[in-house]
Amino acid sequence: MYSRNKNSGVVSTMYYEVIWVGRGGQGAVTASRILAKALNKENIWAQAIVFFGAERRGAPVYAYNRISDQAIKYHHFVTKADVIVIFEPSLIGLTNVLDRAREKVTIILNSAGKSIEIDGKLKEYQLAVVDATSIALQLNLRVAGIPVINTAMVGAFAKALGFPSIKSIKEVINEVWPSKIGELNAEAAEKAYQETKIIKSSMVRE
Amino acid sequence: MSENLSDHLLLPISKPTKGAGGKTGSWRVFRPVIIEDKCIKCMICWMYCPEAAIEVKSRNEIPRINYDYCKGCLICKEVCPVKAIKSERESE
Amino acid sequence: MERYDVITGNDAAAWGARLSRVEVIAAYPITPQTTIVEKLAEWVDKGEMDARYIAVESEHSAMSATMGASAAGARAFTATASQGFLYMLEMISWAAGARTPIVMAVVNRALGPPWNIWSEHTDALMARDTGWIQFWASNNQEALDSIIQAYRVAEDKRVILPAMVMLEGFVLSHTAMPVKIHDQSKVDQYLPPYNPPHYVLNPKLSEPFAYGNILFPWDYVKVRLAIQKAMENSVDVIKQAAREFQEIFGIWHGDLIKEAYTDDAEVLIFALGTVAEQAEATAELLRKDGYKVGVVKVRVTRPFPKPEIAKLASKVSHVIVIDRDISFGWDGILAGEIKATLHDYKVDTPVTTKIMGIGGDDILPEHIEKAVKEVYNK
Numbered sequence: 001m002y003s004r005n006k007n008s009g010v011v012s013t014m015y016y017e018v019i020w021v022g023r024g025g026q027g028a029v030t031a032s033r034i035l036a037k038a039l040n041k042e043n044i045w046a047q048a049i050v051f052f053g054a055e056r057r058g059a060p061v062y063a064y065n066r067i068s069d070q071a072i073k074y075h076h077f078v079t080k081a082d083v084i085v086i087f088e089p090s091l092i093g094l095t096n097v098l099d100r101a102r103e104k105v106t107i108i109l110n111s112a113g114k115s116i117e118i119d120g121k122l123k124e125y126q127l128a129v130v131d132a133t134s135i136a137l138q139l140n141l142r143v144a145g146i147p148v149i150n151t152a153m154v155g156a157f158a159k160a161l162g163f164p165s166i167k168s169i170k171e172v173i174n175e176v177w178p179s180k181i182g183e184l185n186a187e188a189a190e191k192a193y194q195e196t197k198i199i200k201s202s203m204v205r206e
Numbered sequence: 207m208s209e210n211l212s213d214h215l216l217l218p219i220s221k222p223t224k225g226a227g228g229k230t231g232s233w234r235v236f237r238p239v240i241i242e243d244k245c246i247k248c249m250i251c252w253m254y255c256p257e258a259a260i261e262v263k264s265r266n267e268i269p270r271i272n273y274d275y276c277k278g279c280l281i282c283k284e285v286c287p288v289k290a291i292k293s294e295r296e297s298e
Numbered sequence: 299m300e301r302y303d304v305i306t307g308n309d310a311a312a313w314g315a316r317l318s319r320v321e322v323i324a325a326y327p328i329t330p331q332t333t334i335v336e337k338l339a340e341w342v343d344k345g346e347m348d349a350r351y352i353a354v355e356s357e358h359s360a361m362s363a364t365m366g367a368s369a370a371g372a373r374a375f376t377a378t379a380s381q382g383f384l385y386m387l388e389m390i391s392w393a394a395g396a397r398t399p400i401v402m403a404v405v406n407r408a409l410g411p412p413w414n415i416w417s418e419h420t421d422a423l424m425a426r427d428t429g430w431i432q433f434w435a436s437n438n439q440e441a442l443d444s445i446i447q448a449y450r451v452a453e454d455k456r457v458i459l460p461a462m463v464m465l466e467g468f469v470l471s472h473t474a475m476p477v478k479i480h481d482q483s484k485v486d487q488y489l490p491p492y493n494p495p496h497y498v499l500n501p502k503l504s505e506p507f508a509y510g511n512i513l514f515p516w517d518y519v520k521v522r523l524a525i526q527k528a529m530e531n532s533v534d535v536i537k538q539a540a541r542e543f544q545e546i547f548g549i550w551h552g553d554l555i556k557e558a559y560t561d562d563a564e565v566l567i568f569a570l571g572t573v574a575e576q577a578e579a580t581a582e583l584l585r586k587d588g589y590k591v592g593v594v595k596v597r598v599t600r601p602f603p604k605p606e607i608a609k610l611a612s613k614v615s616h617v618i619v620i621d622r623d624i625s626f627g628w629d630g631i632l633a634g635e636i637k638a639t640l641h642d643y644k645v646d647t648p649v650t651t652k653i654m655g656i657g658g659d660d661i662l663p664e665h666i667e668k669a670v671k672e673v674y675n676k
Contacts, residue, residue, distance in 0.1 A: 033474050036304040040476050046304065048474040052330075052415070071476075073437075073579035075469050075572040076660045214527035215458050216520055217397060217496055220511040 014044070016161075017078040018065035020153075021097045022087035025057040025143065027150030031085070032063035034154050034176065038168040045071050049078070057144070060095050081105065083161065085153055088133070098122060108160050110149055113197075128160035130196040132188075139184045139191075148185075155189030159196035166193045225275060230257065234278030236293040242268050244290035251282035251291060300481040307470030310438040310477050311377065311403040311463070312337035314445025316347055317485040318401070321372040324352035324363035328382035329415050330467035331405040335377055357382040361389035361402075368398035368460075369509065373449065373492040376400065379467060380407035383421045387428075393460045394429030394525065396509055397496070399452035400460040401445055402430075406571070406622075407467040408657040416658020417466040419570055419623040423599070423631045429525045431461035431532055432599040436575040438477045440551045441465040443543065446480075446489055450539040453492050456531040466622075468658065469572050480547060488546050529601050536598060554603035556595040559585065560610055563592025565673055568607070568636055569620040570596055573654070573661060577620060580666040591670055602635055608643030611636070616673045617647050620666070622655040 018035075022028035029050045036046035049064040064078040081100055085108040086092060101107075105125045110132040132152035141148045151173055158166050170186040177185060220226075240251075245268050252260045252269050259276040262269045271282075283291040305313070311334045315323070323342070325335040341347040350367075354360045360376050367374040378386055383404060393400055408418035422432065433448055435441035441463065448461035465471060513521060533554065540553035550556075558578045560566065567577045574595035581591040594610055596603065611617050617640075621630025628634055633651035640647060652669045655661040 033304065036474055036476075040302060040304045045476055048304065050468070050472055052468060052472060073575040074663070075473070075576050076662050079662065214456065214524050214531055215397060215495065216524040217509065218511070218513050218517065218521060219507045219509050221507040 014067070014069040015072075016065070016067040016082045017080065017102075018067065018083040018085065018157075019078050019081040019097060019100060020063040020065075020085045020087075021091050021095055022061055022063075022150070023057075023091070023146075024059045024061050025146045026061075026087050027148055028061055028063045028085075028087060030176075031150035031154050032065050034151065034169065034172050035065055035157060035164070036067075037172040037176075038154070038158075038164040039067060041168040041171065042164050044069060044164065047072060051077060057146070060091055062097075083108065083157070085157060086110065087149060087153065101125070106160055108153065108156050108196075110153060110156075126160070127199040128156060128196050129199060130156040130159075130192045132156065132192055135188050135191045135195070139188055141184055141188055149188075151185040152188040152192035155192035156196040158189075159193045160198060166190060169193075229274050230277050231259075231272075231274045234273075234276060234296055236278045236280055237273065237296055238271060238276065238278065238280055238282050238291050239294055240268060240271065241290045241292060244288050245269075246288055246290070248287060250285050250287060254281050254285045256281060300478065300484070302476050302478055304474045305438065305477050305479075306333065306472050306474050307435070307438045307441050307465045308333040308405065308472065309337055310442040310470075311405075311445060311465060312341075313477075313479055314442040314463075315375045315401075315403075316341060317442075317480060317482060318375075318446050318449050318489055319373065319486070319491070320347070320349055320375040320401075322350050322352065322364065322367035322374045323376065324354050324360045324367065324374070325376045326354055326357050326360045326378070326382060328357070328379050330407055330471040331377045331379040331382070331403070333471070334403055334405070338375075357386035358389055361386045361393060361400075364400050364402075365389065365393045365396055365398045368393075368400050369396060371492070371494050373453075374398070374400050375402070377403035377405065379405040380409055380415075380421050384409070384424065387425065390425050390430065390460075391428045392510075395521075397458045397525075397528075398460060399449070399458055399492070399494075401448045401452060402460065402462045403441070403445065404462050404464045405467050405471045406464055414657045415467065417469045417572075417622065418656055418658065419464070419466075419621070420631070422462060422464045423623050425462070426600055426631075429459060429529065430600065431457075431459055431529075431536075433461065433463045434571045434595075434597055434599065435463060435465045435470065436551075436571050436595055436597075438465075438470055438473070438475050439549065441470060442477060442479070443547070443549060443551060446485060447536075447539045447543055449492075450489055450543075451532060451535050453494075454532075454535045454539075455495050457528050457535050458495065459525070459528050459532065464571060466572050478547075478549070484546055488543065533601050533603075536601075552595055552597045554596075554598040554601070555606050555610075556597055557610070558593040558595070559590075560592035560594065560613075562590055563614055564590040565616045565618060565670060566592045566594055566610060566614045567618045567620060567666070567670070568594045568596055568632065570599070570622065570632060573620050573622050576661055576663070577666050580663040580670075583663060584667060584670055589670055589674060596632060599632070599635070602639070604639045604642060607636060607639050608645050611640055611647045611649075612643070612645045614647060616676075617649045618652060618669055618673060619649060620652045620654055620661075620669070622653075622661070624653050624656065 136147035
């Protein structure tokens with residue numbers, strides 16, 4: 001856990017900035033909002049920011065969170081992140097998202113785990129890996145053919161960071177989709193939470 | 207007419223009323239006159255009069271021009287299909 | 299029941315209208331406003347809101363229908379942005395002249411061309427001179443709360459003028475953050491049903507009447523002067539509305555302004571909306587390094603808080619105005635207003651204009667830090 005004390009006045013014991021990078025249609029925006037809602041249930045303040053442009057299905061898209069134990073007054077996009085959630089390994093090469101990592105960063109990656117390529121310039125990081133695509137396919141979670149992995153990635157976040165609880169996440173998912181879809185997505189989050197592997201910073205290559 | 211509720215809420219409103227602009231008949235230069243023998247009571251003049259100065263009491267009566275308000279535009283004369291309306295110069 | 303939820307600025311604005319028990323909504327969609335009226339349409343459709351939703355064919359018609367509803371005695375609401383706002387502008391001016399206390403959410407967006415959907419304040423500032431009261435929200439809670447407060451002010455018998463509540467496109471409209479959704483009974487206590495002191499269209503009257511007929515110069519002057527007087531009256535009404543809001547809901551967004559760190563400030567930053575909050579967060583950082591920076595959020599631009607601004611500016615050695623807008627060939631719009639105010643009150647504090655964030659360009663803490671350090675190094 002890396003706390004940042006950026007907001008003075010009242011001493012902040014908790015401050016995280018998160019970048020979600022996915023492809024248009026994978027649900028990165030919704031993931032950031034579900035996370036914020038789950039944190040809200042645990043009285044943690046969170047903001048979920050999105051950048052909307054002329055994105056198309058499949059193009060790289062970003063969403064952001066600021067998380068703290070007090071209200072944050074910043075409104076800009078996250079420029080340096082404590083947590084980066086990557087919806088598929090190819091996005092590492094397609095984007096410059098790793099340039100926006102803080103020195104100590106947690107990377108959460110959706111990957112089948114066979115060839116994880118994290119950029120060599122990251123000095124100290126924690127890596128969490130989950131095969132969210134397989135989870136989505138097992139549960140037949142697809143929209144327009146694209147496996148929907150966002151809820152699974154929120155489950156992976158909970159495992160990697162230790163908060164919020166998977167219970168809160170599942171509650172939020174069922175509130176957002178009060179139907180069978182909600183149940184399946186909650187199951188995806190739970191499965192991802194169980195299956196996420198934390199690879200310690202001993203993985204560091206430098 | 208205005209509804210002056212207070213010095214910060216002044217609302218001028220308009221209500222329909224006969225001759226709000228005064229007796230506009232005095233503005234007339236030419237006067238339309240209905241030739242009763244020719245009138246077929248089609249009421250087209252009544253429909254076209256922009257000042258509602260042509261009055262119709264019943265379907266079977268010849269319309270009457272209200273010279274208190276007729277401005278003398280002569281649209282009635284133009285639209286009459288049987289040329290039953292003539293114009294006369296107003297006396298000076 | 300009172301609860302906290304993480305919702306977008308647009309959802310917060312829709313909640314503001316819902317809790318205000320709006321009776322008629324007429325709107326036309328435009329990015330980034332669309333989700334406000336989508337939400338309201340959904341609630342009306344589900345029967346969760348006892349209101350009529352009129353889908354119109356343009357913003358010009360949206361304001362016309364809203365005005366008609368308000369004139370008939372209903373509490374009416376609409377929302378727009380950017381190009382739609384400009385298309386509506388003729389009717390915006392008319393709504394103030396007709397003294398219809400409408401509340402409208404304006405989701406600030408830059409004007410084209412080039413086409414741009416992101417945040418900028420220039421759109422709403424173009425309506426400074428129409429006779430509308432103008433509130434600016436700096437976070438989602440304030441967007442919700444300002445709509446409720448705006449109805450209180452607009453419908454007050456000392457005022458009877460329309461009010462617009464601005465929230466920035468995407469920066470607030472599509473950003474989710476925790477918002478307290480108030481208890482309906484508390485809102486009802488704060489905001490009684492609209493009881494118009496006048497009806498333009500009163501069905502009880504035996505004969506119909508109309509508003510808006512021609513008025514000759516000598517009478518027109520009196521009617522326009524009445525708008526100015528209503529605007530002057532609104533200053534105290536806004537202050538009272540903010541105080542009573544705080545008493546009932548325990549939330550203080552400021553009245554016409556909100557101050558932060560102004561007590562011992564050497565340099566004051568003035569800004570609107572989220573820019574002011576961003577400056578406040580940055581001031582916290584700067585203060586650690588010894589820069590005594592204060593921030594004044596200008597929450598209301600019409601009526602313009604002239605005495606408050608002059609008093610605060612007179613106590614510091616420098617004023618920085620951050621404008622997320624520009625009046626081409628003149629200055630930042632807020633900066634121009636503040637300079638005129640200081641001249642009026644014979645305050646000679648130097649003013650620096652910084653134009654930032656045009657067309658949604660991200661305003662980072664370092665941009666604000668740089669502006670402050672430049673002033674200190676002068």
